[in-house]
Amino acid sequence: MLRKLVLLFVAVLMLSLIPNVHAFVKTQGHVCDVDFVAEKVGDPNWVILDGRGKAEYEEGHIPGAVNYGKPVVQVLKHPVDGRVVSIKDAEKLLGQIGLDNNKGLIIYGAKGDYHVTCEQLPIWLGMKQYYYLDGGYEAWVKGGKQVQTDAVKPSPAVFKADPAKMNKKLYVSTKEMIDIAKKQPKNVTLIDTRSSAEYNATENSTLRQGRIPGAISIPVDMNLEKDTKKMLSMEALAELYKDVPKSNLVIVYCHRGCRTAYSFFALEWLGYKNVRIYEDSWIVYGARPDTPIENEHYINLRPIVSGAKDVPGIKARLDYLEERLNKLEKK
Numbered sequence: 001m002l003r004k005l006v007l008l009f010v011a012v013l014m015l016s017l018i019p020n021v022h023a024f025v026k027t028q029g030h031v032c033d034v035d036f037v038a039e040k041v042g043d044p045n046w047v048i049l050d051g052r053g054k055a056e057y058e059e060g061h062i063p064g065a066v067n068y069g070k071p072v073v074q075v076l077k078h079p080v081d082g083r084v085v086s087i088k089d090a091e092k093l094l095g096q097i098g099l100d101n102n103k104g105l106i107i108y109g110a111k112g113d114y115h116v117t118c119e120q121l122p123i124w125l126g127m128k129q130y131y132y133l134d135g136g137y138e139a140w141v142k143g144g145k146q147v148q149t150d151a152v153k154p155s156p157a158v159f160k161a162d163p164a165k166m167n168k169k170l171y172v173s174t175k176e177m178i179d180i181a182k183k184q185p186k187n188v189t190l191i192d193t194r195s196s197a198e199y200n201a202t203e204n205s206t207l208r209q210g211r212i213p214g215a216i217s218i219p220v221d222m223n224l225e226k227d228t229k230k231m232l233s234m235e236a237l238a239e240l241y242k243d244v245p246k247s248n249l250v251i252v253y254c255h256r257g258c259r260t261a262y263s264f265f266a267l268e269w270l271g272y273k274n275v276r277i278y279e280d281s282w283i284v285y286g287a288r289p290d291t292p293i294e295n296e297h298y299i300n301l302r303p304i305v306s307g308a309k310d311v312p313g314i315k316a317r318l319d320y321l322e323e324r325l326n327k328l329e330k331k
Contacts, residue, residue, distance in 0.1 A: 029268040030123065031231060032131035034143040037062060037106055041146075047099045047154070051109040051116030052137070062108065062140055063148040066097045072107070073115035073258065081283050082256030084121050087161050094125075098154035101162070104129030111136035112229030114220060114261040119171075119277055126165030132265070135230040171279040172251050174288070180251070181213045181292040189244050190215035193254045193263050194282065201297040205255075206286035207325060210293040212253065212278075216243075220254070223262035237266045246272055253278035253285075289328050298325050 026036040040046040041063050050057050050065040051072035061067065068075045075093055077084055085093065099105055105127055109116035113136060122130035133139065141147065172180075180188055192215040197203035199217040201210045211217075222240060223232060232240070244250060250272055252260040260277050267275045278285075285291050301322045 027131060028231075029265055030120075030131055031134050031265050031269075032106065033134055034140050034145055036131070037108075037133055037140065038145055040104070040106060045102065046104045046106060047097055049097060049105060049107045050137075051107050051113070056110070056137075058149065058151065060141075060147040060149055061137070063146055064152055065108075065148070066152050066154045068093075068097070071115065072109075073118060076118040076121055077256075077258075082258070082281070084119055084124070084257075084279065087125070090121060090125060091159050091161060094159045095157050096154070098157050099159045100157040101128065101159060103157075104131070106131050106133060108133035108140070109136050111138040112221075112224060115258045117258065117261040119257040119260065119279055120264060124167050124170045125161045126167060132261075135228050139228065139230065170276060172276045174278075174280045174284055174291075177212065177251075177253075177278050177280075177285065178291055184214045187245075187248050189248045189250045191244070191250060191252045191263055192217050193220045193252055193259045195219050198255065198282070201295050204282075204286065204299060206283060207299055207321070207328075208286045208291075208293055209297040209299060210286070210295045212285065213292050213294040215253075215294070218263060220259040220262055223266050231262065231265060231269070234269060237270060241266065241270060244272075246270075249274045249276065251276050251278055253281045255282045257281045298328070301325070 026033055037048065040048065048062055048065040049072065050061045050067045052061075052067070053071050054067065054069045057065075057067040075085075076090065084090070094105075105122055107116050107122075107130075117132055135142075180190070190212055192199050192211050194217075195203065196217060196219060198209075199211050199215075199219075203209075218240065223237065224230065225232060231237070244267075250267055252263045252267075252275065254260050257277065257279050260281075264275060264277065286293070301318050
């Protein structure tokens with residue numbers, strides 16, 4: 001009898017040590033579930049930011065959540081090239097929603113909307129506590145949680161990025177990326193989170209198409225469940241990233257930076273210690289004439305020019321761009 005009890009105790013203990021590969025409880029890395037968020041509703045030590053647009057926010061949002069009146073990606077990132085705002089501007093904008101250095105931040109959007117993470121700006125700023133709601137607003141509603149329709153007016157606060165706490169190495173510069181692309185060191189893994197079409201140069205919106213030399217393709221949606229858009233299980237993610245050495249520096253990039261979100265979270269979950277984001281991403285890399293490109297192709301402007309003959313100014317501008325492309329091709 002005693003032997004059976006001992007064996008039962010050992011079995012229970014071993015089961016408790018096995019990580020839950022199908023889901024996480026409340027938080028995992030910088031990702032949280034709806035129960036965690038529910039615990040923070042009404043807590044003065046937390047700010048919940050609804051990163052969706054004004055119309056979606058007014059239709060219904062998590063109680064107490066604040067909103068910028070437009071998608072957060074249009075606030076914390078440049079509207080054209082998508083670079084994150086300066087430290088000074090970020091401090092001001094975060095203070096506007098009531099965030100100070102002693103408060104945690106939870107951000108959410110629609111399910112699968114990577115834009116709301118804004119290239120992990122809160123991590124770069126060294127924020128005390130920051131989480132992204134897995135599955136977005138839809139997960140909150142599906143979980144039967146309370147919904148609010150009245151807009152929440154935040155009390156302005158003062159947030160200051162502490163240089164000692166900032167993750168200053170989170171972002172890789174274009175200068176660094178060019179050097180890596182030229183040398184292709186074996187201890188660096190590049191992950192392209194754009195679509196397969198962009199990776200293979202059959203779809204693009206920059207002057208030059210292709211990929212950074214040596215980059216592997218893991219499109220953003222591969223990290224998510226098809227319907228719920230929640231992160232895959234630890235087991236599935238481990239299989240997805242099995243060929244990425246944990247000892248390597250891992251750099252993720254996409255077109256403007258936002259699609260790096262879920263690969264970043266996944267690698268964090270899996271225990272990768274040196275993960276960085278190429279913040280400029282392809283919109284900058286593919287527009288420069290001096291960047292090494294694998295499977296290089298150029299955008300075809302002739303169909304656009306032909307369709308713009310009657311639009312004053314546009315044809316002249318496109319002709320100028322095509323002339324530049326012709327010069328690049330001759331180099």
